[in-house]
Amino acid sequence: MQVSFVSADGITDHAPGELESLLARTDGFVWVDVPDYDDDAEALLAGPLRAHPLVRQACAERNFVPTVHAYERHLFVILHAPLTGEGGHVHVLELDEVIGERYLVTVHGPRNPVVTLEDATAETRAVRARIEAGRLAPDNPYELAYTVNSAIARRQSAAVREVAARLPALEAEVMAPDFRRPEGLLEQLFLLRHELSTARTMAAQGYDIQSRIQSLDRFVPGEARRYARDLADQFERVRNLGDGEMGFLVGVIDLYQTRVTTKMTVAMERLAVIAAITLPITAIASIYGMNLIGNDGTDVPHLLLVLAVMVAMSLWLLRWARRQGWW
Structure with a gap:
């Protein structure tokens, strides 16, 4: 003090x-x-x-x-x-x-x-x-x-x-x-x-x-x-x-x-695109994967057809996502 x-x-x-x-x-x-x-x-x-x-x-x-x-x-x-x-x-x-x-x-x-x-x-x-x-x-x-x-x-x-x-x-x-x-x-x-x-x-x-x-x-x-x-x-x-x-x-x-927030939104859109593109491939592969390729032989024509369908569907979904402005 x-x-x-x-x-x-x-x-x-x-x-x-x-x-x-x-x-x-x-x-x-x-x-x-x-x-x-x-x-x-x-x-x-x-x-x-x-x-x-x-x-x-x-x-x-x-x-x-x-x-x-x-x-x-x-x-x-x-x-x-x-x-x-x-x-x-x-x-x-x-x-x-x-x-x-x-x-x-x-x-x-x-x-x-x-x-x-x-x-x-x-x-x-x-x-x-x-x-x-x-x-x-x-x-x-x-x-x-x-x-x-x-x-x-x-x-x-x-x-x-x-x-x-x-x-x-x-x-x-x-x-x-x-x-x-x-x-x-x-x-x-x-x-x-x-x-x-x-x-x-x-x-x-x-x-x-x-x-x-x-x-x-x-x-x-x-x-x-x-x-x-x-x-x-x-x-x-x-x-x-x-x-x-x-x-x-x-x-x-x-x-x-x-x-x-914008970065998170863009990231979610890209993840959605990836999921949409891979979804048909996963679905078809889960059905045909075990039946087209085997030890005794492979059904080549059928396998090529399935692969072509996978690519076509993925390209179509990719084009559709582009039109939506997702990427």
Whole structure:
């Protein structure tokens, strides 16, 4: 847990025990970043920050759906960011924010054990680096939360763009004249769709959360609602990007399925032709085979007649199949 004080002079770190004195200062505000929610974080939220019990419960648990709750002393927001893992699995990175008049608390996780702390805290670390470098000077907790949430929108957008960058190569494979091994290609296409759908869903939910914040006139100041309006626009643009790429990807999958279905249809037609041509030969051979050729002698004229009939019937069926357009 990292307790910091953000002011016009930059950002400074402090011990958790100094929190109450930091909250009393008027030349800045407090930022508490919690990489992993533990007993110390619970005591801090329950004590000096007086967070609602439902807020503390939500911070301790994993939440798969973003949400926003307004209380008298603070605003509670949950957002998600995507992280692509191995095998096309998309990890859901949760960020809980408790935004008060004099403080911002950012809680990461709970997270999957395979997700590193660096990946889970990428947005807050990037924002902190900007403050330390003097490139960012937020005036209040709402502005700082806006900056962090903008970074989440950028990560969602990056996930959509990553899928868009990989899609043309798969499209080229689908359209290639030598269409081989379609099973692996289909799996890659559906994994891409899963990644894209996850990022798009997160952006759509983020848009709904920020739209809700805009209507909280009683609990949220006007400046914070303006930040929420801009964030809603950012999330909506990511959602629209995702919708566009999803339409393109679905078109590629439809093309793939059409080509596979066509190949199967052609293969079945050719098998039908082969079966139709060989059927009379099999039928006649089953009747005459044992009677025309023997150890004592062969009825040559009869054998030639039967063979001629077989060839004629096969040629006739082959011609008929050609007229039907089967080959």
